[in-house]
Amino acid sequence: MAKRRVAARGRAWVALALFGFVLIAAGVIWRRTAGITRSRDIRVLEQRRVQLESERAQLESDVRDLSSRSVLAPLVERRLGMRVPNDSQVVILSRSRSAP
């Protein structure tokens, strides 16, 4: 009777150990899977960042190009009839160095 009780207890310990092993192994696998998933997400986000930065650089360049003198000057002369003023038509605001 006592032998049978000892054997049952031994089997329980083995089962517990196996369960613990499975639990730890599952935890390790889950952690690794989660890590790989995060890594993949980070890569996707990094690619997205690169896409957006590249797009930003292109848009900024386009804005600078389109607002540059070489593009705007012919347009405003043709469409709005504007012209470069004579130097006598420009008022220069002088700044006093002695003023507080």
Add this chain to the structure above:
Amino acid sequence: MLRQSRITLIHLSLVLFAGAIVVRAAQVQLFQSKQWTQKAARQHFASTEIPASRGAIYDVSGAPLAMSREMLRLSLSPREIKDRRAVGRDLTSLGVPGEFVSRATDARRAWVDLPGTYSPARAADLAAMRGVYTRPTVDRVYTPREATRRIVGWVDDTGTARGGLELTLDSLLRGTDGHAVIARDARGRRFDSPADSDVAPEPGDAVQLTINQELQEISVRALSDAIAKMGATGGDIVILDPQDGEIRAMASQRVGQPTFGNPALSEPFEPGSTVKPLFAAMLLQRGLAHPTDTVNTENGVYTIEGRTIHDEEPKPQLTLAQAIEYSSNIAMVKFVSRLTPRQEFETLRDYGFGMPTGVPYPGEASGILYPPSEWSRQSPASMAIGYEVAVTPLQLAAAYGAIANGGDLLEPALIKEIRARDGTVLYHHDRRVVRHLLSPQVAATVRKMMVGVVQGGTSTEAQLARFTLAGKSGTARRGATKHGYSAGRYTASFVGLFPADKPLYVIIVKLDDPKSTIFGGKAAAPVSKIVLQAAIASRDAALDRNALASSETLSKIEDTTVASTGDVARAPAAPDTDDAPAPPIVVTLPARAAAQRTLPPRAVPDVHGLSIRAAVYALHHAGFRVQASGAGTAQSTLPNAGVVTGAGAVVRLVTSP
């Protein structure tokens, strides 16, 4: 018995099989482990190069002229592609040539590299497909492309610098590529390797030029219009700040002939009459002449050493000042004969002729200046009127810089500052005097003579309404392809010092072979007026408005004096209705505003890790306006830390909770 032997045989087989497995395992693990580990690593991991961002190039006010952005190169493995129709459609929408679309979707091919680079945003869908492989690469964006191309240069599709400052400064701009280890799963999908063995790329240094983008664009357009209007075959404009030698604009154009590099630095020309003030200055400096000294100008025709020299405006006699004003060849030949050939040679050599200026640009020409031992008997007279010597427009501008700044020949500069990514200043341009040539009094006297050229001499068409301009025109015959000069072909040029009392610009305008008029005072001088008027009206053309305002006042006083003496020829031309002047108002603003507006461009400080309050304070303190939102700590800034940008620019603060 038989049964026992069969069992033994089976056992033996099993033992042998197990033994074979153990032996093979031992072979793999103990003797071939390195080889198999490497094979596994090749299958599971890939090392990918991360290209370094090429350093940006800015103009003098901090406006970007060249920036880098990440692009993608695409390669396809047609055999791995599952949906060929979708791939073909995406490739077509990306603008890939039809020939390459066919190749990329041809299952018989193993690998296809597509030409060109593609925007990551536009290629995102394609890059996610199986069988499509991408490689990052850095592309260069130039703004404004045409106006600065000859100065900045360019980088080709492979990232190799091909010309201009991109080539000269390549070692500083290109940075150092990094690399990263990427893990691949069984389906070939990529993700970051858990092993932290990445080496981050080091971006290139940022370069700030002395060029002013606004002035450069003004010059390019004025030159282009003048070439079209005059029927010229080409031309150059150089604008130099004579006080510190910084080049503000350098435009060149050639019609119908391919040119490489920057002709304003690489193509010398015979300067003609524009050398006359340089000789006059040296005669005054050596005490060999006085502005009122008079010579007989032979009523416009004079023969010396078998060569007959003519004047466009025949006069019986002229002073040195009048010789400059009327651009008399005869008078200058006679005045310059007071110098020995050696002194004449030294005069031009001291102005920097015959040697490169030292600007860091590939292919700068040294010009032509022969030593007296190689001269003919006619050479002294020829050189006195700007022949038998050749200079680049930049050399001429640098020489006139000495007259403009009170006598110092300065080394011209194209690079203002070089900064590392962290904002450290690696190089900063400081005024560099090559040699002291003239006394301030002599320089002022020559400038006064040159004012006469614009107000009543050969270049009245350069005259401004409210500012005094000193100038000198030049009209020189153009050399033939083989020998001698071509009939009817001239180089028209004009040198202006603006404003005359304390010049902020030296402007050189040169037109090659103009058809409508050949004279520098008629063809090139009006171009300088157009450029200067646009620069005065411009919001940012590297002009010191305070200095300009005081010059304007002086000019008005001079105008009044001229008008009161009744010298109609020297009074400014009567303005037409369109050019009616605005009331002469000078508004005085407080000094504090001046201090804020004159702040130079600076690097964005590194605020990573600071609290938002501290980061905003640091950015404000550095002279930037700040756009911030959110809470937490400062993560980064846009533009990034270390980027040189204009004072008062908006810096966006990126925060993390």
